Amino acid sequence: MNKITIIGGGNLGKSIISGLASSDIFEAKNITVVDKSKYNLKEVKEKLGVATSQDIITAIKDVKWVILCVQPRQLDVVLDEIKPVLTKDQILISTVTGTSIAEINEFVPTNKVIRVMPNTGASKKLSMTCIAANEDVKEELAIVEKMFDTIGETLVIEERLMQAATVLGASGIAFFLRFLRAMIQGGIQMGFHPHEAQIIAVQTAIGAATLVAENGTHPEREIDKVTTPQGCTIEGLNEMEHQGLSSSVIKGVMASYEKINTIK
Structure with missing residues (x-):
């Protein structure tokens, strides 16, 4: 055993x-x-x-x-x-x-x-x-x-959801890391050295995930705590959405799901 x-x-x-x-x-x-x-x-x-x-x-x-x-x-x-x-x-x-x-x-x-x-x-x-x-x-x-x-x-x-679980849970590691890389690149463009940008972005990602996991809240509830009227956070969020952030992520997830259903 x-x-x-x-x-x-x-x-x-x-x-x-x-x-x-x-x-x-x-x-x-x-x-x-x-x-x-x-x-x-x-x-x-x-x-x-x-x-x-x-x-x-x-x-x-x-x-x-x-x-x-x-x-x-x-x-x-x-x-x-x-x-x-x-x-x-x-x-x-x-x-x-x-x-x-x-x-x-x-x-x-x-x-x-x-x-x-x-x-x-x-x-x-x-x-x-x-x-x-x-x-x-x-x-x-x-x-x-x-x-x-x-x-x-x-x-x-249920077994019928295993393909979806593979995309969301396993491929999801790569999806989150690609977003993390983009955050690091943005930090470098603002003036941080690469290792500094990575430290900040990584710890921020850990903190964001932990807030949702331990508080049991929806991500939008935690977002509301960070955004202020006419502030820089909502400005950045709205620009990301105008550029198709959520839509691109969903399309990427679904593209992976369609692909996995053809793998044999």
Whole structure:
């Protein structure tokens, strides 16, 4: 029960591994990472003290949990490879974009499958992880929730919303960072050195998100606290809206959503 194998040591895999290795659920020695890249394996072994392997068959033996953290185009190959040695009591946890539980069960019909979508905030224990499973996986679902609670916030959702969750939660990291970059560039244009602009913009972003998270308020309520009649804040906000800020963000989110629904 306390052994887990992660297949895939890329950026997302490393983030999950980092969070799990520092949790009290798994000891580092009971976490095995499988990857074809010797560089990826060397990095996670040296930094996190987890076990590593390039032998996928050996790595999934005698473990309860197997996290599939590979690209969608790699999934069929991986499932074909592990199918002969999987036992029915092993639980598959899939982070694979665009692949449903039913599609995975076509390869491994006797295994329970839980879909999760964390983001790279997992490496700082700040992930937003959305989780979906079938009705017959309630007991295992509770454990997976606890597992991913160690690396941030979790939310159990209907599987039909997993694509949307990937865009909002995982791609969303990149969306917010692009806005952050723009804020830094504006700061530089006003006269700050780049590192100064970054310090100010980053801390401001953390503060803004924390206000909404901890106060439980709508963003507009917090905006109202900052804007004053005929002030510089409302002037800037209105100009951003005139230039299509909200519309551009929504269009970008929906473009990602349309794209993800074509990925197989």
